[in-house]
Amino acid sequence: MNALHIPPAHLHDTLGRLAYFREWSAEQLARVAGAAQQIGLRKNERLSEKGTPLDAVYVVISGQMRVTIPLPGGMERVIRLAGQGDSLGESCVITLEPCPFDIVAARKSYLLRIDALVFRNELRADLALTERTLRMMSSRLLETLRDIEICAQRTGVQKVTCYLLRHRPPTVEGQHETQPYEVHLPASKQDIAAQLGLSKETFSRVLAFLACQGVIHMKGNHLRVLLPLVPAALNPVGCYRDPEPCE
Amino acid sequence: MNALHIPPAHLHDTLGRLAYFREWSAEQLARVAGAAQQIGLRKNERLSEKGTPLDAVYVVISGQMRVTIPLPGGMERVIRLAGQGDSLGESCVITLEPCPFDIVAARKSYLLRIDALVFRNELRADLALTERTLRMMSSRLLETLRDIEICAQRTGVQKVTCYLLRHRPPTVEGQHETQPYEVHLPASKQDIAAQLGLSKETFSRVLAFLACQGVIHMKGNHLRVLLPLVPAALNPVGCYRDPEPCE
DNA sequence: CGTGTCGTTGAGCGCTTTCAACCCTGGTGG
DNA sequence: CCACCAGGGTTGAAAGCGCTCAACGACACG
Numbered sequence: 001m002n003a004l005h006i007p008p009a010h011l012h013d014t015l016g017r018l019a020y021f022r023e024w025s026a027e028q029l030a031r032v033a034g035a036a037q038q039i040g041l042r043k044n045e046r047l048s049e050k051g052t053p054l055d056a057v058y059v060v061i062s063g064q065m066r067v068t069i070p071l072p073g074g075m076e077r078v079i080r081l082a083g084q085g086d087s088l089g090e091s092c093v094i095t096l097e098p099c100p101f102d103i104v105a106a107r108k109s110y111l112l113r114i115d116a117l118v119f120r121n122e123l124r125a126d127l128a129l130t131e132r133t134l135r136m137m138s139s140r141l142l143e144t145l146r147d148i149e150i151c152a153q154r155t156g157v158q159k160v161t162c163y164l165l166r167h168r169p170p171t172v173e174g175q176h177e178t179q180p181y182e183v184h185l186p187a188s189k190q191d192i193a194a195q196l197g198l199s200k201e202t203f204s205r206v207l208a209f210l211a212c213q214g215v216i217h218m219k220g221n222h223l224r225v226l227l228p229l230v231p232a233a234l235n236p237v238g239c240y241r242d243p244e245p246c247e
Numbered sequence: 248m249n250a251l252h253i254p255p256a257h258l259h260d261t262l263g264r265l266a267y268f269r270e271w272s273a274e275q276l277a278r279v280a281g282a283a284q285q286i287g288l289r290k291n292e293r294l295s296e297k298g299t300p301l302d303a304v305y306v307v308i309s310g311q312m313r314v315t316i317p318l319p320g321g322m323e324r325v326i327r328l329a330g331q332g333d334s335l336g337e338s339c340v341i342t343l344e345p346c347p348f349d350i351v352a353a354r355k356s357y358l359l360r361i362d363a364l365v366f367r368n369e370l371r372a373d374l375a376l377t378e379r380t381l382r383m384m385s386s387r388l389l390e391t392l393r394d395i396e397i398c399a400q401r402t403g404v405q406k407v408t409c410y411l412l413r414h415r416p417p418t419v420e421g422q423h424e425t426q427p428y429e430v431h432l433p434a435s436k437q438d439i440a441a442q443l444g445l446s447k448e449t450f451s452r453v454l455a456f457l458a459c460q461g462v463i464h465m466k467g468n469h470l471r472v473l474l475p476l477v478p479a480a481l482n483p484v485g486c487y488r489d490p491e492p493c494e
Numbered sequence: 495c496g497t498g499t500c501g502t503t504g505a506g507c508g509c510t511t512t513c514a515a516c517c518c519t520g521g522t523g524g
Numbered sequence: 525c526c527a528c529c530a531g532g533g534t535t536g537a538a539a540g541c542g543c544t545c546a547a548c549g550a551c552a553c554g
Contacts, residue, residue: 069392069395069396069399071399071400071401072400072401072405073401075401077395077396077399079392079395090385091385091386091388091389092385092389094381094382094385095382095385095386095389097386097389099389100389100392100393100396101392123378123381124378127374127377130374130377130378130381131370131371131377133381134341134370134377134380134381134384135341135342137381137384137385137388138337138338138339138341138342138384139338139342139344140388141338141384141387141388141391142338142339142342142344142346142347144388144391144392144395145316145326145347145348145391146347147395148316148324148326148391148394148395148398149316149324149347151395151398151399152316152318152324152398152444153318153319154318154319154320154322154511154541155540155541155542156541156542158319188499188500188501189500189501190499190500190501197399198542198543199542199543199544200500200501200502201501201502201503201542201543201544202541202542202543204501204502204503205502205503205542208502208503401509401543402508402509402510403509403510435532435533436532436533437531437532437533445510445511446510446511446512447532447533447534448510448511448512448533448534448535449509449510449511451533451534451535452510452534452535455534455535
């Protein structure tokens with residue numbers, strides 16, 4: 001867990017291109033770039049463990065981080081998948097509470113580590129930055145609530161359709177909701193399943209069932225939603241256990 | 248849904264006693280007290296519906312509000328129970344997104360309604376207030392993640408023990424974790440069950456099972472945890488279906 | 495070409511849900 | 525004072541659904 005891979009001279013530019021640092025002033029960016037560390041993680045390498053306090057905020061430069069809650073039996077529930085430009089750990093740094101989740105690299109990743117003190121100093125000095133962070137935390141909270149909506153669904157088919165519905169592109173004016181659309185799964189099916197609160201087997205079966213029904217078309221991690229998804233209509237009582245041999 | 252019940256002269260004092268307004272200055276309090284409305288809700292009366300934007304922040308003066316996500320089949324999942332001094336709706340007001348949940352009175356309740364514009368003005372004018380709100384949203388996010396931890400547990404027994412563990416008072420120095428403690432259920436068992444993602448029947452059965460095992464003692468909504476809860480050890484394979492006749 | 499990971503498919507078990515009836519309490523009105 | 529009713533909570537029986545374990549297939553990588 002280390003290795004600088006961006007020369008300090010380029011770091012400032014690299015940060016400037018990350019979504020997280022939009023709206024940051026040049027001086028703020030320079031201060032952070034100077035004080036921050038780069039961290040490299042191999043796949044499945046752990047950044048933080050549940051129960052320990054977090055003394056830094058992290059921003060994903062490349063790769064993907066998996067935020068999970070450990071469950072009895074070595075299982076885990078994915079609560080967030082953070083990709084390029086996403087940040088991690090503000091909530092713990094701000095409240096000073098120990099973090100209630102694990103953070104693990106979902107694949108080889110590079111992160112920027114911003115020390116908690118540096119982060120808090122920047123916030124204290126700049127109302128606009130505090131406001132921006134407040135908006136970010138609010139929208140992360142809403143995002144989390146929408147995730148709960150998915151997990152709260154009773155059956156696997158409902159969870160998956162709910163998930164697919166959330167990935168529908170915003171409907172343009174005058175365009176019907178019956179429009180097909182593409183969804184690119186942002187992580188391994190295993191991780192997505194763990195995010196929906198399903199075993200990878202069940203997730204696989206549900207996708208197969210939906211494909212079999214002609215509702216979606218699947219090719220690897222890329223799938224296409226063909227019909228309007230109506231969660232209620234799809235589950236007319238135990239049907240996907242023995243799908244027709246898939247016409 | 249209306250009725251003033253506190254005379255304007257006393258309103259300022261009433262607000263000052265609510266946890267939400269700690270750290271607010273006298274002037275801020277006066278401005279809000281002047282601009283805010285009081286709202287009375289009967290039990291099960293709805294304040295807001297999923298999908299509609301929220302144009303105000305609400306603070307619970309008395310009673311209890313239930314924040315829920317509607318599920319297919321008329322069911323709902325409780326994501327928060329807000330009591331006296333708790334606030335509702337900041338996240339939507341701050342992000343301008345439509346709220347992803349319903350808000351319904353769990354019992355007869357009185358709320359303070361702070362218009363979104365007024366709220367945002369106070370925030371914009373005061374860095375300290377923005378910081379405080381940021382801390383509040385961060386800690387609500389962490390709280391929500393801890394709720395997810397509960398719901399992510401596999402079995403009902405695990406969910407309930409996880410829930411009870413979260414209500415253990417902070418362990419004092421030098422005090423063992425084996426100490427019994429009291430838990431007062433903050434809402435109807437029905438609502439708690441819906442928060443844990445269980446049917447009220449299963450919740451009832453799990454509590455009966457734990458009582459039967461001598462792990463807890465239950466009297467109405469007041470219960471006492473007698474033994475240290477070890478989620479792993481409690482569920483040694485299907486045992487609570489046919490509890491011994493309850494020695 | 496071996497190896498490991500990811501994903502799929504199959505079979506059986508166990509838990510939760512659902513529907514039902516019942517108990518108990520508190521509130522209401524005669 | 526009591527009958528009545530509504531709501532919350534408990535208990536019982538049946539069934540559905542996801543999980544687990546296992547084996548297999550596909551694919552990338554060394």
